[in-house]
Amino acid sequence: MSEQNSKTLAVYDHLAQKYIDNTTVHDSLNPAKAKKKRAKLEAFLLESFSKIPKGGKILECGSGGGKEALFLKKTGFDIIASDVAEAFLSSCRKQGLVTMKLDIINDNLPNGLSGVLVWRTFVHFAKEDLEKVFQKVYTALETGGVFVFNVFNREDSDVDEKWEDFPDEYQMGEKRFFAFYSEDFINSLIEKTGFKINTFFKQGGDSGRKWLCYVVTK
Numbered sequence: 001m002s003e004q005n006s007k008t009l010a011v012y013d014h015l016a017q018k019y020i021d022n023t024t025v026h027d028s029l030n031p032a033k034a035k036k037k038r039a040k041l042e043a044f045l046l047e048s049f050s051k052i053p054k055g056g057k058i059l060e061c062g063s064g065g066g067k068e069a070l071f072l073k074k075t076g077f078d079i080i081a082s083d084v085a086e087a088f089l090s091s092c093r094k095q096g097l098v099t100m101k102l103d104i105i106n107d108n109l110p111n112g113l114s115g116v117l118v119w120r121t122f123v124h125f126a127k128e129d130l131e132k133v134f135q136k137v138y139t140a141l142e143t144g145g146v147f148v149f150n151v152f153n154r155e156d157s158d159v160d161e162k163w164e165d166f167p168d169e170y171q172m173g174e175k176r177f178f179a180f181y182s183e184d185f186i187n188s189l190i191e192k193t194g195f196k197i198n199t200f201f202k203q204g205g206d207s208g209r210k211w212l213c214y215v216v217t218k
């Protein structure tokens, strides 16, 4: 594991609840926009995992407050919400989710998965972390299994990586590590690992290209 990821996990270890509260405050600033964004994300998740039979096992890594895992559970998937910080796991458990304390860089993933979701989590992963995790996800998935993830787009950043504490409602009080990846780098990692791209698009931010979003299959 990179020092960047371990130091960022140490921040979440005591500030995870602050992250959850910030998300709530952010959404309350423009509820209509937040509702529209959520509906779009949920439609995307549903479409992405549509090839998986209902009841198929999906692992979410870095579940945070658990909103995406809860949505997938409600739509009939057997979802495991996982994270490292106790406050995140506790938030997920309170919503009735099955949880697993899982550091996806250092710990073993459960096998026989139909799907893996890593949403807004690879932002804290250095290249070495990403390479390791892609291989682990590939091994954990059944043939035909679906891997859904996003990364920050390097095109939308002046730097490859930075330590930052965002202002206003996103402020945590401590800096976290953020990495930005090019489409070329991610595509070559996908190919090297053995995945096939199903869906790819850019979205978000003022530019409309803040995120690179992928649905790939084994």
Ligand SMILES: C[S@@+](CC[C@H](N)C(=O)[O-])C[C@H]1O[C@@H](n2cnc3c(N)ncnc32)[C@H](O)[C@@H]1O
Binding pocket: 005, 009, 012, 061, 062, 063, 064, 065, 082, 083, 084, 085, 088, 102, 103, 104, 105, 106, 119, 120, 121, 123, 124
């Ligand atoms: C920006 S938050 C995103 C949380 C949630 N997916 C969301 O969209 O709100 C990043 C998440 O990555 C998790 N994370 C970072 N490094 C991790 C690792 N090595 N293993 C598992 N989770 C990790 C953090 O604990 C945190 O929940």
